[in-house]
Amino acid sequence: MPEGHTLFRLAREQHGRFAGREVHVTSPQGRFAAEAELVDGRVLDEVTSYGKHLFAVFGPDVVHVHLGLYGKYTTGTGLPPEPRGALRMRWEGPGEDGEGVWTDLRGPTACELITDGEVQLILDRLGPDPLRRSDPGRAWARISRSRQAVGALLMDQSVLAGVGNVYRAEVLFRHGISPFRPGKALTEAEWDAVWADLVVLLRAGVRAGRIVTTRPEDRTRKRGAASRVDAHYVYRRAGQPCRLCGTPVRTEEMVGRNLFWCPTCQAV
Template identity: 70%
Template sequence: MPEGHTLYRLAREQQLLFAGRPVHVTSPQGRFGAGAALLDGRVLDEAYSYGKHLFARFGGDSLHVHLGLYGSFTTGTGTPPPAKGALRMRWEADGPAGAGVWTDLRGPTTCEVLSTPEVDHILGRLGPDPLRPRTDGTLAHRRIAGSRTAVGTLLMDQSVLAGIGNVYRAELLFRHRVSPFRPGREIDADLWARMWPDLVALMRSGVRMGRIVTTRPENRSRRSGAARPEDAHYVYRRTGLPCRICGTEIRTQVMVGRNLYWCPVCQAT
């Protein structure tokens, strides 16, 4: 499932290409036909993300998209390709440089038109998004510190933190030597004061690079230049491989329906 940095990049791209312009909205597949007809020809005021949700505001109506596990956007310039297969939604507009621009949406969990109160209701259920400007991470800590649930579970709860997925969960906990099984109430304020800015920095880095890199240069096989894919993470998808710090085999088990990765020595407590 795409994590928050991916949705942030998508929203920024759509803002750049479509905002302030009338957008031709269609649903070649037909499943979003009524919503497409409601938005077609209207000017896009703003595209933005919050956590794993993408919103596009057309006056008093907003398009709400959640990609889920299989959803994806494809964007291009010029004439769009023939519409084939399960194409849920297509946007077309005159781009900022005069050339046509388009974006296709396939396979989302959610694609719907909402009123402003309905958007506010969704946002009200979400925890702080580390990518939003001037976000206060103390709200997330209050929810974590008030719970006996394992912190590895809490970090995947979008009502605690918005935009965090399996990769950021595993890597953030490793970077701070925290066991994913530690109860949330044992994450004290001093520890969270180190974890929160680190998470913000990691996610902003993900926005810039378009991928998640959590390793420090000194922990990679090649210490200069960009991190190779095999050097990008400490524990994520490294089951059975040696820990980059202590050499212990990385372990995995299912937590909250997703594979959890951790080092049993570096993250013993």
């Protein structure tokens, strides 16, 4: 599932390509056809993201998208290809320099037309977003009272918005915190450090367009951009030796997703 940095980049890209101009909105698949007709031909005011949610504002109406596990945007210039398959929504516009631009959305969990008030209801259900000017104390208030494992709490979007499976695994490793530790057993100083690190990591993800969580000194290649093999400490490295201590990385399911951790560096 795309994490917060991906949605932030998508919002920035779509805003740059389409905002301030009339957008031709269609739903070749038909599932969004009635809503597309309502905003078709309107000027797009802005596109923003919060956590894993995308909001495109057309006057009083907002197109809300949540990609979920399978949603994906494809964007291009010039004439768009002939619609094929389950194409939920297509935007077409003149582009900044007059050359046509388009973007196609397939397979999202949510693609709906909502009001400003309904946007606020969604935001009210979400925890703080490390990519926004959010108050980490709101998340700490939930975490510090919870008996639930911190690895599960970090995946709960009502606790913390935008963090998914990769950032969950990697930030806990970087701070030597067992994903099985109850939230209430975390110290406030530990949480402050985790939050500050998430801000750095997600911002880096926005810049790079990929998640890299390893420090240069812990990579096989010490200079230049991290290779795919070197990008993570524990995520999808089950059975491989920990980069710091050599213990095999372990995995098991937690809140419906595969969790990865080092049982030595992250001992309970």
